[in-house]
Amino acid sequence: MLTLAKNKIAGLSEFLVSKGIKASIGEKTRLVTHLDISKQAVDLVVSSFKQFFK
Numbered sequence: 001m002l003t004l005a006k007n008k009i010a011g012l013s014e015f016l017v018s019k020g021i022k023a024s025i026g027e028k029t030r031l032v033t034h035l036d037i038s039k040q041a042v043d044l045v046v047s048s049f050k051q052f053f054k
Contacts, residue, residue, distance in 0.1 A: 002029040012052055019048045 004012065004027055013025045021044070023029075033042060 015052045
C-alpha cells in the first residue's frame, strides 16, 4: 500500500502517463500488475516512481 499526500496525486498521475504507465492513483494506492506484465515493464514502473520521488 502506498500512501500519498494529496498534493502529490495529480503530479504523480501525470508523470506516470508521460512514461506510458496507466495507474489509478489516490491517497491510498495499492500497486498490482496483471500476470502477463514483463519484468522490464515492472522495472520501468519502479524506476519511474524513484524518479518522481527523487
